[in-house]
Amino acid sequence: MNRETHILRHLETALAATPDGLAAQLDLGTRSIVNAVARLDAMLGTAASVRLVDGRYRLYILDARRYGEIRQALLDADESLNDPAHRRALIYRALLRAAGPVRIGDLASRLSVSRTTATTDLAALRETLAGHDVTITGRTNSGIRLEGSELDLRMAGLTHFAEVLCDHYPLGDEIAETVASICTSRHLNRSSRHTVLRWLTMLLDRYLSGHPLTELPPEFSELEGTPSHDFAAELLAGISPLVRIDPPPTEQLFMAMAVAGMRTPDDQEGRQLFPADEDVPALVDAIFDRITEVMGLQVEAAELADEFAHHLTFMLSRMRFRIHLDDDAVADIRDQYPVAHRMAEISRQVLEERTGLRITDSEVGLLAGYHQVFLDHHERSRRTHLRVAVVTSAGRVSGHLLRIQLARILPEGTRYVMMSADQLDDDALTAADLVVSTPGALAGTGGALTSPVVELGAVFDRDELVNQLSRVRLHRYADLNLAGAGSSLLVSMLDADRFMALPPGTDYHRATAALIDRLEELGLVGESFREALRRRERDSSMLLDELVGFPHATVPGAERVVLAMGVIPRHIDEPGVRAVFVMGVPDKQDYDDTILIDVYDEIIRLASDRALITSLSRVTSHEQLFWFMADHPTRRNT
Incomplete structure (x- = not known):
């Protein structure tokens, strides 16, 4: 697929893409991507346009009929010999x-x-x-x-050239119907049926042209007697009379490999036909234990637990038999779900240690997809209904109009209490997670309110309000500056006392010690916190990579989250840590640990951009940090 067609298909399916993300997919420089997008935009003419919006390319279609014609012409041209x-x-x-x-x-x-x-x-x-x-x-x-070897020749073709080698091969209707019937009876999904058809095509093409598979490595004997082997035997028994062949047992094992490494069946009945390996539950426990140890997150595989166990079984088969998945499907997952990808990297470490197999980057991307589902379930399970007090000084109608606008932004189930400025309910205001008022409605209340307050006029910036409201659920556990804090959660949790510009050459451990000293001076942590960090560091380094450290632990007896940040100035190619974030969290059971997930998300996004984190390392004050993060937003959309 040529560059322009690849970019077009990616924008159609992913909806948006960064220049760096496309450059990584196509193994090109960013300038080449910019030029390719310009050529694509010219090809689309007035029917559509590719625009760079907020750092991401997006496809806008003006004339759907004409766009369809141009698109088809591009796809047809891509099949030509110019690619x-x-x-x-x-x-x-x-x-x-x-x-x-x-x-x-x-x-x-x-x-x-x-x-x-x-x-x-x-x-x-x-x-x-x-x-x-x-x-x-x-x-x-x-x-x-x-x-x-014959096996290597086939695997190279299936991995890189399956579309040309297999997808247009004249199998015949009877063979295709037989394959479809057997796959349906075993509950294989569309993707797996397509995989089986490709492998069968390769088998028939090579076998009928005088290149049978006569030898296989010893590990293939592990497939004998498995449900995958039974499937392959049934499939070849149904196909053989149609093409008048009698394939040897090695060809059965070849087809069994296609099923053993397929994508996980979608339904429960299909997964029951292909049971997970007996040792997989222990692997799942080890993965989540390691994630808790390294990241401090206690997330469980509650949702999709059975499917995840099956996924690991099929994944390990793919690694054992060197079956590679298409990287394009998971190319952007690191940027889109950085915390889940971090969990997947930890999962890779556990799996490689325990199985001795090498887990590829594309498999890590698939693991990240599961971990994002687990994170989402965890966050939803910890989420409670918001209580919002709406205060107006201009009559009931204006208050209800304000509530209608808030309802378009706030989650379903939010509970509203309406009151006028003349009849304030102190108990309701104290119990509210958020107080929203019209201008001047709370004049005279002074600093008595403990809940966060947002004052809104008849017209307001919806995106900025979303940024502020996304932190409301965290206010109970962290001191957040909601008014004008910009999009950075990290900045909203810091102040001038808890930001440190450290001397050049400071290493990770000295930076961590300096930040703990500062928190102790401020009376926010004690010696027990320092010791807790030492214990965690002995078990597993809390350096996210060579650029950023995130040491964090519980603070005995604490009621709120505390955060301190230090930066160490570096040049772009200079080795060494650029930023260290020290975080202490309450040790009580009802602590909302989703704040840790949000902090992880922003820190990992910072760490993923070497140029950005290097520039950040040179700021010298909390004020500079505020404006730097305002100019370089990194938080996910909430």
Whole structure:
């Protein structure tokens, strides 16, 4: 798929993308992405446009009919020989099906490209195949050929070139119907059915052309007698009479591998047909124990627990048999769900330690998807209904109009208490999580109110109100400045006393010690907090990466969350930590630990941008920090 088509398809399905995210997907520089987007925008003409809004590209469609025509033309053109990836797939197919050596000149003629272009494509193809122990051997004049085991040749094709090798292969209606019937009976979802069909196509193409699979590594014997093996046996028994073949047991194991590494069945009945491995529950417990140990988050796999156990079973099979998933589906998940991705990275460590298998980045992305579901369930389980007092000085109608606007923003189930400025209910105001008033309605109350107050006129900035209201549920446990605090939760939890510009060269441990000293001087923590951090640090480093540290622990007897931040000035290529955040949380049972999730989210987003965190390391005051974060918002949309 060429650059422009890839970007278009991504924007259609992901709805938005950052220039850096697209650059990482396509392995290009940001400037190349900017140029590709400009070309795509020109191709779309007046039917649609790709615009950069708030740092993310978005697709706007003005003329749906004309856009559909242009889109189809782009997709058709992408199938042409102008796409290097498509040409490499065609070269691999030609070499895979060749009876002998193939001359480079003949390949160039088939592809309608120059010999130089064909040579460049071959160099890129060699690099791709190296990861599968497949090589291209031979001489330029006498011809080249593929070298590798039959299994490696098939796996390289299925991993990188399945669309060209398999999707247009003439299987015939009877075979397709047989496959569909057996897959349906085993409750395979659409994605898994497509995978099975591709693997079967590869098997038939290679077997019928005289390339049977005669040898397999010893670990494939683990598949014998499993539900995946039973499925493969039934499938090949149904297919064999239609093509008049009698495939050996090795081909059954090959097809069993396709099912053992498939995506998890969607329904409970399908998962019962393919049970999770017996040792997976212990792995799940170990994963969540490690997440609690490293991150301090006590999240459980309550929702999708059964599916997660099955996912781990299928995932470990994919790793064991070197089945690779498409990276595009999870390319943006690190940026979109940074806390869940951090949990997935910890999960990878546990799985690799306990199984000895290498977990790929694409599998980490899938794990992050599950962890985001677990986080969302955890946050919903801790969430309580908001109590909002609406105070007006201009009559009941204005108060109800204000409530109507708030209802469009606040969560369903929010409870409202309406009152006029002349008849204030002190008990209701004290019990409210939030007080919203019209201008001047609370004049004369002084500083008696303990609940956060937002004063709104008839017209107000909805986005800024959302930023402020997103912190209301945290106000009970942290001192937050709701009025004019900008979009940064971190800044709203800090003040001039708890921000420190540390000397150049300060390391992580000295920075942490200095911040604890400051919190002790302010009377916010005691020696027990320092010792708690030491114990946690001994068990697992709280450096998120080489740039940012986030040591945090409980503060015995504390009622509220405390946070301190220190920055150490560095140059962009200079090694060493740039920022350290020290956080203490209450040790009581009813503490809302979703504040820790929100803080993690913002810190990880900061740490993911080396240039941004390096610039941040040079601020020298809380005031500079405020304006820096206002100019570089990093918080997720809440």
